[in-house]
Amino acid sequence: MFRTFIAAAVAGIASFAPIAADAQQRTLTVYSSLDEDQAKALIKGFEAKHPQVKVNAILGSTAPIIARVIAEAAAPQADIIMGNAVSALMAADARGLLLAYKPAQYDKVSPVMRDGRAEPVWLGIDAWASSICFNTVEAAKKNIPAPKSWADLANPVYKGHITMPSPLSSGTALLAVNGWLTIFGEKGGWDFMDKLHENVSKYGHSGSAPCRQAAAGETIIGISYATPGVKAINEGAPIQIILPSEGLGWEIEAAAIVKGAKNLADAKLMADWISSREAAEISAKYLPISAYDDIQVLPKNYPADEKAKLLKMDFAKLAASREAVMAEWQKRYGTKVPPKS
Amino acid sequence: MSGATVAAGPTRVPFISGRGTRILLPLLLVAVLSAAAILPIAALLVRAFLDRDGRFVGLANFVRYATEPGLAVAAWNSLTLSALATLLTIGLAYPFAYAITRTRMPGRGMFRLIALLPLLAPSLLPAFGLVYLFGNQGWLRGWLMGESLYGPVGIVLASVFYAFPHAVLILSAGLAAGDQRIYEAARALRAGPWRRFVTVTLPSSRYALISAASIVYVLVFTDFGIPSVVGGSTNVLATDIYKLVIGRFDFEMGAVVGVLLLAPAVAAYLVDWLARRSQRAMISGRSVPIAPERMPGRDLALFGFCLLVAAAVIGIIGMAVYGSLVRFWPYNLNLGLHNYARLLEDDDEFRAIGNSLALAAGTAALGTLLAMLSGWIVARRIGPAALVQGLQGLAMVPVAVPGLVLGLGYVFFFNDPANPLHALQGTLAILVLCTVAHFYTVPHLMAVGELLRLDREIDMAAQALRAGPASAGRRIFLPVLAPTLVDIAGYFFVNAMTTVSALIFLFTAQTRVAAIAVINLVEGSRIGQAAAFATLIMALSIGAALIQISLRAAILRAQRWRRREG
Numbered sequence: 092m093f094r095t096f097i098a099a100a101v102a103g104i105a106s107f108a109p110i111a112a113d114a115q116q117r118t119l120t121v122y123s124s125l126d127e128d129q130a131k132a133l134i135k136g137f138e139a140k141h142p143q144v145k146v147n148a149i150l151g152s153t154a155p156i157i158a159r160v161i162a163e164a165a166a167p168q169a170d171i172i173m174g175n176a177v178s179a180l181m182a183a184d185a186r187g188l189l190l191a192y193k194p195a196q197y198d199k200v201s202p203v204m205r206d207g208r209a210e211p212v213w214l215g216i217d218a219w220a221s222s223i224c225f226n227t228v229e230a231a232k233k234n235i236p237a238p239k240s241w242a243d244l245a246n247p248v249y250k251g252h253i254t255m256p257s258p259l260s261s262g263t264a265l266l267a268v269n270g271w272l273t274i275f276g277e278k279g280g281w282d283f284m285d286k287l288h289e290n291v292s293k294y295g296h297s298g299s300a301p302c303r304q305a306a307a308g309e310t311i312i313g314i315s316y317a318t319p320g321v322k323a324i325n326e327g328a329p330i331q332i333i334l335p336s337e338g339l340g341w342e343i344e345a346a347a348i349v350k351g352a353k354n355l356a357d358a359k360l361m362a363d364w365i366s367s368r369e370a371a372e373i374s375a376k377y378l379p380i381s382a383y384d385d386i387q388v389l390p391k392n393y394p395a396d397e398k399a400k401l402l403k404m405d406f407a408k409l410a411a412s413r414e415a416v417m418a419e420w421q422k423r424y425g426t427k428v429p430p431k432s
Numbered sequence: 433m434s435g436a437t438v439a440a441g442p443t444r445v446p447f448i449s450g451r452g453t454r455i456l457l458p459l460l461l462v463a464v465l466s467a468a469a470i471l472p473i474a475a476l477l478v479r480a481f482l483d484r485d486g487r488f489v490g491l492a493n494f495v496r497y498a499t500e501p502g503l504a505v506a507a508w509n510s511l512t513l514s515a516l517a518t519l520l521t522i523g524l525a526y527p528f529a530y531a532i533t534r535t536r537m538p539g540r541g542m543f544r545l546i547a548l549l550p551l552l553a554p555s556l557l558p559a560f561g562l563v564y565l566f567g568n569q570g571w572l573r574g575w576l577m578g579e580s581l582y583g584p585v586g587i588v589l590a591s592v593f594y595a596f597p598h599a600v601l602i603l604s605a606g607l608a609a610g611d612q613r614i615y616e617a618a619r620a621l622r623a624g625p626w627r628r629f630v631t632v633t634l635p636s637s638r639y640a641l642i643s644a645a646s647i648v649y650v651l652v653f654t655d656f657g658i659p660s661v662v663g664g665s666t667n668v669l670a671t672d673i674y675k676l677v678i679g680r681f682d683f684e685m686g687a688v689v690g691v692l693l694l695a696p697a698v699a700a701y702l703v704d705w706l707a708r709r710s711q712r713a714m715i716s717g718r719s720v721p722i723a724p725e726r727m728p729g730r731d732l733a734l735f736g737f738c739l740l741v742a743a744a745v746i747g748i749i750g751m752a753v754y755g756s757l758v759r760f761w762p763y764n765l766n767l768g769l770h771n772y773a774r775l776l777e778d779d780d781e782f783r784a785i786g787n788s789l790a791l792a793a794g795t796a797a798l799g800t801l802l803a804m805l806s807g808w809i810v811a812r813r814i815g816p817a818a819l820v821q822g823l824q825g826l827a828m829v830p831v832a833v834p835g836l837v838l839g840l841g842y843v844f845f846f847n848d849p850a851n852p853l854h855a856l857q858g859t860l861a862i863l864v865l866c867t868v869a870h871f872y873t874v875p876h877l878m879a880v881g882e883l884l885r886l887d888r889e890i891d892m893a894a895q896a897l898r899a900g901p902a903s904a905g906r907r908i909f910l911p912v913l914a915p916t917l918v919d920i921a922g923y924f925f926v927n928a929m930t931t932v933s934a935l936i937f938l939f940t941a942q943t944r945v946a947a948i949a950v951i952n953l954v955e956g957s958r959i960g961q962a963a964a965f966a967t968l969i970m971a972l973s974i975g976a977a978l979i980q981i982s983l984r985a986a987i988l989r990a991q992r993w994r995r996r997e998g
Contacts, residue, residue, distance in 0.1 A: 120941075127956045147941035152955055154678040159937050161681055162843040168858065168940075182681050228763065229568075260679035293582055293664045296674060303957060308569040308762055322957035327760040417680065425502040425667070 117144045119357040122160065124153040125174035125216065125344060126318060129377040133173065136373055137364045144357050152297070153179050153262050160349065164188055170352040171361050174216050176262045177343045181410055184212050190350040192359060194366035201384035204343060213345035214366055218380040220341035220397055221267040223333040224302040224313040224320040235311060241271060241335040244312070245286035254293045254301045255314035258420050262342065263298025267314055268416060269409050270340020273402050281419070288424050306330050317394060318378065324392045332394045338402040458815035458823055461806045465826045467853065469869035472841035473833050477694075480687035497688045506667040507692075513584060513668065514652040514696070517591035521648045524592070525599035526641065528741055531734035532600075533607040534633070536726045538735065541985070544604070545977060546742040551597040551923075552973035553749055554930040554947050554966040556954065558593050559661045560755050561748035562586065569762045571751075586662030593748060594658060595648040598874060601923065602647060605878050605916070606640020607633070609885045612720040625727060639884070642707045643877050646700030647831060653696050654834050656933065669693060670834060677836065690837045697832025701825055704877075749970070756963035771964035781949055781965065787860065788946040788969065792928040792976070794864035799875060799924035800917055802868065807879020812891070824880075831873035835933025842866050843937050860943045866934050871927045875920040882916040914987045922980035926973045 123130040127150055134146045149169070151159075157179045160169055164186065172180065172189075183189055191210035204215025223244075225237055235252065238244055244253060256264035272280035292310065295301065301313025306323035320332040346365045352358045364370055368383055375381040375388040380398055389395060483489045497503065528547060532540045550558060565572045566581040566589070579585050610633075618628045652658075656670045663671065669689060677686035759766045775781055809815065810824045830838070846857050856862040894908045910917075932947045939948055946969050953962035 127952060149939065149941060149944075150952055151936060154681075155936055158678050158681060158840065159843065161683070162840050162937065163847050165844075166847050166849045166854070166857075168847070257675070257679075259675045291665075292580075296660050296671070296679075297955070299955060299957060303954075303959065306957075307563070307567075307959070309563065309567050319957045326957075326960070327764050329763055414680075422501050 117354065117357055119144050119146050119354050119361060120168060120170045121146055121148045121173045121361065122156050122169040122171075122175075123148055123150050123173045124156050124176070125150075126377050129217075129374060130174065132373045132376070133365070133370055136370060137361055140364060141357075141360055144360065146361075148173075154260070157183055160188060161186060167349045167351040167353070169349045170354045170358040171346060171348050173346050173361065173365065174344045175347075177213055177215075177345050177406070178265065178410060178413065179262060180213050180345060180347050184347070188350055189213075190348040190352065190355075192348050192362055194359075195363040196366035196368070199368070200366055200371075200382045204345075204382045206345075213343075213347045214362060215343040215345045215382050216365060216370075217374045217378040217382070218341050218343045218401075219263075219266075219316045219318065219378060220334075220339035220380075220401055221263065221270055221314065222317045222320065222339060222394070222397070223335065224305040224315050224323070225331045225333050226305045226308055226311050226329055227331050228329040229308050229311045233311070237331065238312065238333060239336055241274065241337050242283070243335075244290065244314075245283060247290070249290045249312060251290065251292045252311040253287070253291045253314065254295060254304050254310040254312070255291060256296065256298050256301060257294040257425075259417055259425070260296040261298040263316055264294075264314075265413070265416070266316070266340040266342050268340070268420065269404065270338065270402055272416070273340065273404055274337045281423070284420075285423065294424070302330070317397060321390060321392050334394050334397055334400050336400075339397065339400050340404065341401045454815050455819070457805070458809045458819045461802070461809060462819065462823055462826065464802060465806070465823070465869075465872070468865050469830050469833075469838070469872065470826055472845035472866075472869070473690075473829065473838060474841070475844040476683070476837050476841035477687050477690050479684045480691045482684060484684060493684050493688045497685055502667060503672075506669050506672055509584075509666055510653055510669040513587050513591070513666075514649050517588050517595065517652045518645055518649045520588065520592045521595045521599050522641070522645050524741060525596055525603055525644065527734060527737055529600050529603035529607050530633075531738050533604050534722065534724050535731045535734055536724050537731040537738070539738075541981060543738045543742060544600075545974075545981060546745055547600040548597045548926070548977055549745050549749055549970075549974075550593050552926050552930070552977060553752075553970045554932075554950055555594070555657050556950055556962060556966045557752040557970060558590060558748050559657075559752075560959075560963055561750070561752035562590055562593075562662060564751045564755055564761065565748065580664065582662055582664030583666045586664065587659050587666060587668070590658040590662050591652040591655065593745070594655065595651050596745075598651060599644045599648050601919070602644040602874065602877065602881070603637065603640050605881055605919070606637045606643075608722075609882075610636055610722045612722050615722075625730065639707050640881060642703055643881065646696075646703055647874060647877070650697050650700055650832050654693050654832055656834055656836065673834060673836060677840065683840070686837075690833070693834065693837075694829070694832050697828055700832075701828040704828065705821070705824070752963055753967050756960060756967045758960070760960065771960040772968075775961050775964050775968075780944075781946070784944050784946040784949040785968070785972070787943055788929055789972070790860060791863050791867065791943075791945055792925045794860070795867045795871075795928035796921040796925040798864060799868040799871065800921045803872065803875035803879050803920055803924075804913070804917065806876050808883055810876075811880045811883035827876040828873055830869050830871070833870075835870060835931065835935075838866060838870055839934035839937035842934065858940045858943070863935055863938055863943055863945070864928075866938060867928045867931055868924065870931060870934055871924060875923055878916060878920055878923070882913065886912060911991060914991075915984050918980055918984045918987065922977060925976050925980075929969055929973045929976070 121134065125133070130148060130150055134148055138144065138146055153176050156172070156175060160172065160183050163169070180189065189212045191212050193211055194214055197205065197211065197214065200214065205211060206213045223238060230237065235248060238249070255267065258264040258268045268284070271283055274280070275283050299315060299319040301310065302315035302319035302323060304310045305313035306328035317332050320330050323330045346362060348358045348362055366382070371381040371383040371386055375386045377390060379389055379393055480493055481488060481490065531537060532544050562581065564570060566576055567573065570581070576585060614632055615628060618632055623631065654670055656674055659666065659668045659671050660674070669692060673686050673689040673693070676682045676689060755761045756771055757767050757769070758764065759768065759770065806823055806827055810820055813820050842862065845851060846853055846862060848854065856865070930947050932951055935945060935948060939945060946965065950962050950965045950969070953965060
């Protein structure tokens with residue numbers, strides 16, 4: 092261990108100099124917003140298949156990673172984005188920063204996980220859906236019933252006990268908002284959010300934070316997605332993951348090659364690997380929805396019926412209305428401070 | 433004050449006598465600062481005047497931003513909460529700095545270290561500490577009298593905690609030096625202790641007080657981390673920039689907010705300029721170092737006060753460290769080292785610590801050199817007035833720029849293939865440069881403050897001794913400035929250990945630092961391990977601070993001339 096540390100310090104100092112291209116080994120720079128363990132497992136699988144390629148992975152949250160790709164447009168540093176929300180990838184695509192490529196196994200991937208365009212830019216890796224993290228211990232203390240549906244959250248009994256991310260800074264929040272607009276319709280959706288707003292104690296920036304706050308007892312209900320809830324349960328938090336009865340807004344995490352990639356050939360190899368069944372089997376250990384429909388694995392403590400509850404969503408329409416939804420949200424809830432808990 | 437006699441007249445600095453050097457040196461510093469801070473920041477902020485395709489649109493983005501709902505509320509919150517936090521911070525930091533520099537109460541060195549703790553801890557620790565103490569499950573939530581932590585209360589509490597060490601550093605640097613002869617004169621005139629404080633101490637620390645207040649105000653005004661963790665739904669301008677740039681990828685509107693956030697820094701610069709114009713050297717060649725007298729009543733009262741402040745600082749950080757030792761806060765409070773054990777299984781985390789140490793060492797070395805040089809040029813007005821004033825202005829910019837703006841600006845600037853420095857992209861060197869730029873303002877002000885107090889007779893002594901550049905540096909300036917050098921290096925080092933916001937856009941797989949690893953752990957819901965890693969970073973920083981303090985003490989001990997003989 093100590094030796095690793097010394098080696099690391101030496102490597103740290105050595106890296107003051109620009110890294111010279113290694114003649115023996117090829118390198119591939121991957122940006123990823125997947126779950127850290129999932130990203131590392133996928134990379135390990137790739138390196139086992141292609142030992143001549145060394146993957147340099149930069150892991151970060153969805154939006155900062157895309158902001159970085161946009162900022163680096165003059166001389167792209169990333170070769171491939173291995174996992175980011177499709178809606179965020181589309182923001183990069185709209186700026187012409189992504190390269191169309193049809194990975195080797197593209198046609199075997201379940202249709203919903205494909206880009207669908209004649210020249211596909213992204214390939215689905217997994218999908219995540221909005222859900223509720225509910226702290227049973229704090230709820231029992233305050234005698235608060237578990238919600239069963241989204242509509243329940245408008246009940247004044249939850250006043251001050253709900254946190255959610257702001258759709259202005261979190262893709263997870265946009266999932267939920269798009270879900271509500273799909274379930275309740277345009278007018279009904281905003282009416283619901285007006286009532287929900289009366290109960291929300293805090294709009295944050297991170298999609299996983301509401302679940303962490305529920306796990307720490309700082310809130311009773313966190314509108315988030317399942318993975319951070321599952322992790323909290325595995326750590327011992329009194330969390331129940333509730334998938335509301337009306338259905339769940341959801342989104343795909345996908346891979347896309349960066350236009351101008353310095354290691355294009357290897358980026359394509361990576362895209363091919365991601366399209367393989369083997370890679371999908373790795374991803375399925377972390378999220379139940381993977382690129383192959385017939386892989387049925389349920390991660391430990393993951394709610395079983397997530398897949399069944401996914402809403403039928405019109406992604407093209409939602410992408411087109413993204414700015415308008417954000418503006419409307421800011422107008423309604425960005426200006427006034429919600430009531431204190 | 434004898435310093436006044438030499439304040440007028442041309443500056444004569446021993447080894448910068450040639451006209452050429454007197455222009456070249458400040459020019460060089462302006463160029464370095466421009467490349468490291470100003471041009472990258474401008475590369476982002478210029479977008480405030482462009483549309484997405486890079487066409488000039490004048491003030492259209494500002495108009496668009498002005499019509500955003502909620503702006504007035506956010507601006508008002510930013511202005512008032514920053515003012516409140518500044519008042520509280522200075523109110524606590526001034527007596528604290530006074531106590532550790534001007535009294536003979538016991539434990540002054542210890543208290544100095546404790547005051548620096550907030551600087552040594554990654555911001556995650558105080559955030560956890562405050563939540564564990566005052567959040568909905570907090571042990572002391574009753575102290576908030578029914579108010580929620582999440583909102584203005586949390587923002588002000590956390591801001592005071594965060595800004596306190598900066599204020600103590602600037603104020604104690606200002607209070608540490610003085611001329612004992614003035615106090616003796618005051619006493620001969622039968623001025624009582626209170627009167628001596630009001631008529632001598634307070635006016636002579638005025639510059640430090642103004643600097644500290646403006647730095648604290650700007651720091652709080654531009655900080656994004658605090659309102660995003662404990663701000664609840666209280667909007668401030670600094671979070672707007674995150675929503676615009678990161679949430680909506682709207683770099684143009686984000687740049688508008690970035691420009692607006694510069695406003696308090698411009699004000700601070702003007703205030704500083706006015707204050708510095710009236711500042712005269714406090715220590716002349718004939719000065720006698722301050723020898724605090726023993727005043728049991730005052731010393732006891734201040735000791736009690738420092739004890740309370742120290743308890744608050746240690747309480748907040750200690751609570752977070754406690755959180756790293758329990759199994760799962762707040763539902764399983766069994767103590768153990770399992771979070772640390774799980775952390776140490778991962779080689780990547782070790783590499784991150786090695787990178788952090790290399791980054792911190794590089795930042796300390798480069799930053800100290802540059803800050804001393806620019807501080808010296810400003811304090812001694814070397815070169816044309818416009819150039820000197822310009823340098824001072826440039827040095828004030830970084831403190832007002834959120835890390836997000838600096839980091840993205842770095843990408844825009846250095847990642848441009850046309851930039852001759854493009855090769856730096858992806859190296860640890862670019863992280864060093866960025867971190868030096870990010871934390872430049874406070875060390876620069878520390879250097880200016882220290883050099884303003886040493887009057888030019890010391891320069892003249894060097895000249896009279898016909899000391900060449902090398903020997904004047906080694907035999908006169910280095911010894912006199914050694915304690916300040918150590919303090920500045922320490923400041924850069926510990927900040928580099930904990931900084932995140934700018935680096936998330938610049939790190940690579942090879943240069944990922946520990947503070948970024950902590951953020952990854954939080955995002956992966958490994959809260960206990962994140963707290964454990966943050967605690968490890970703090971332990972390393974405390975180690976560095978202890979080295980810094982003992983080095984400083986050793987220097988002062990070795991330099992007998994600082995004490996009054998006989």
